[in-house]
Amino acid sequence: MILSYFRSTYSIPILATSVLWVFASRANAIPPAPGPVPGGAEPGADLRLFLDHEKFSYFGEIIGLNESDDRKFRELTLGAYYRLTHALKVGAFYGRAYGLRHDEDWINDGAGNWGWQNSNSRGEDFAIADVTPVGALDFLPGKNWVGEFKTRYLYDFFNGQQSLDLRPSLRYFWLKNDEPFMNFFFQLEGLFPLNYGATTLCEKWIYFGALYHARTGLDVGGFTATEWQTWSSPQAYTNQGGVPYTVTAQTWIIGALAVFQFDI
Amino acid sequence: VPPWRNILMAMRRSARVMSEPTAGLQFFRECIRKPRSSGVARIFESVAGSGFGMLFLMKSSRARLLLVFILIFGALPDIAEGAQGKIAYSKGLVTVDAKPVALGQVVNEGQAVKTGEASIALVRLDDGSMLKLNANSELILDPGGVRLQSGGVFSEVQKKKTTHFYVRTKSVTMGVRGTRFFTAYGKEGKNGPDVWMCVEDGQVAVETPGNTKSVVVNPGEGIFVPSGKDVTPPKPYGWTKGLNWNMDPAKGDIVDHTSLKSQYHDLTDQNYD
Numbered sequence: 001m002i003l004s005y006f007r008s009t010y011s012i013p014i015l016a017t018s019v020l021w022v023f024a025s026r027a028n029a030i031p032p033a034p035g036p037v038p039g040g041a042e043p044g045a046d047l048r049l050f051l052d053h054e055k056f057s058y059f060g061e062i063i064g065l066n067e068s069d070d071r072k073f074r075e076l077t078l079g080a081y082y083r084l085t086h087a088l089k090v091g092a093f094y095g096r097a098y099g100l101r102h103d104e105d106w107i108n109d110g111a112g113n114w115g116w117q118n119s120n121s122r123g124e125d126f127a128i129a130d131v132t133p134v135g136a137l138d139f140l141p142g143k144n145w146v147g148e149f150k151t152r153y154l155y156d157f158f159n160g161q162q163s164l165d166l167r168p169s170l171r172y173f174w175l176k177n178d179e180p181f182m183n184f185f186f187q188l189e190g191l192f193p194l195n196y197g198a199t200t201l202c203e204k205w206i207y208f209g210a211l212y213h214a215r216t217g218l219d220v221g222g223f224t225a226t227e228w229q230t231w232s233s234p235q236a237y238t239n240q241g242g243v244p245y246t247v248t249a250q251t252w253i254i255g256a257l258a259v260f261q262f263d264i
Numbered sequence: 265v266p267p268w269r270n271i272l273m274a275m276r277r278s279a280r281v282m283s284e285p286t287a288g289l290q291f292f293r294e295c296i297r298k299p300r301s302s303g304v305a306r307i308f309e310s311v312a313g314s315g316f317g318m319l320f321l322m323k324s325s326r327a328r329l330l331l332v333f334i335l336i337f338g339a340l341p342d343i344a345e346g347a348q349g350k351i352a353y354s355k356g357l358v359t360v361d362a363k364p365v366a367l368g369q370v371v372n373e374g375q376a377v378k379t380g381e382a383s384i385a386l387v388r389l390d391d392g393s394m395l396k397l398n399a400n401s402e403l404i405l406d407p408g409g410v411r412l413q414s415g416g417v418f419s420e421v422q423k424k425k426t427t428h429f430y431v432r433t434k435s436v437t438m439g440v441r442g443t444r445f446f447t448a449y450g451k452e453g454k455n456g457p458d459v460w461m462c463v464e465d466g467q468v469a470v471e472t473p474g475n476t477k478s479v480v481v482n483p484g485e486g487i488f489v490p491s492g493k494d495v496t497p498p499k500p501y502g503w504t505k506g507l508n509w510n511m512d513p514a515k516g517d518i519v520d521h522t523s524l525k526s527q528y529h530d531l532t533d534q535n536y537d
Contacts, residue, residue, distance in 0.1 A: 085499075134533060
């Protein structure tokens, strides 16, 4: 009887207190750092279009890559290059990208659970300025070498993040009867944060690929790339007492590439 | 060519006939055998040449007076731009008006110099300018310059004070005053062949028939005239680095191995990224 009375009188407040305590304790717990991000091989595709008119080269590109942790990166870039000199071109582009993961995407869902936000459907707009010196490296064995050093400044309108993208590349042209038959390229790429992150280099790539000159104005081929992405602890995480971290994910991408180039 | 110019040229050539007996003899033979081209001017040329030659042989005082007059007249530079040259070097199959050439053979205005496969020819013009005709090429000597009919030609033009030397192609005309440049046809398009040109030394002004404004090409630069289109802006082209500018066989190989096909593929001009 006494027990029954006790239950009916105090059970509801006790239960409520317990739930609040659980929530409060979870909310106040030290947030966990993300675990290793699974890597693996993923498919990709890249379609580029150049429309050349005198010193201008209008450019459009669509990229689709799957990345580690079930991320689906999609990007559209539109703009133009202008050939300042034979050895230097500059460009300005607009980009819209989906599936980018930022440091701030390590979030608390409000219920005390931390995890990576799915950004596959989140669109982000970019302004891109490009300076690319290019030159023949005909002193190398085989002569038909071209070197390029792509330097890009990126401004992400989504979060105000600014980055510097450096991409040196080396391309060898295989000519048959003085006509391009194939070309092989090797590229390194590094993305350097300018106003965010705890690391100097947040993304690096190594590319190797080949293009077959199918016909005038069309090259088709493929590439393979290894990508390392590094994220560091966001402000919201450290504010809650999280131990600063950096976590790196590696993805191996095998992709198809097509380049259209026409004079207009 | 205006009639007065032909007359001046005839007089100038007559002077040449008298001052260079060997060349003159050949010229006489050519005139007698076959006029180089039809027209009253040619006949006049032959008659004038023969006439003055005879006067010279007569050694009369009147003839001598005429000779002096003609020699002075003929020596005046750039008055009558009659293009005349000599074959300074030939290798392989080289013809003038479809007949095989001999070293030192005179090439007159209107005559076509043609090279075959793996052949080359050097033509020295009256004013000292030198032309190097690549294999599978043809050019015609014109007043004030040459007309490139096919293939490619290197031009080393002596400086002129008053006039330009011209290289005419089917789509553009290049005018120069003392320079070294290379002109060549490229691929055949719907509206005729493409034209390529690059400058090693001096300046070249390029004109297309529809444009009154000429494009000036500086040393180290080249231009491309796509079939039926305007001249592209001058810029350095990678393919020009391999051109063989040597025109002196004594100084080494004069054959140029640059393929015209490769001119379509300036590797640094390819956009991939």
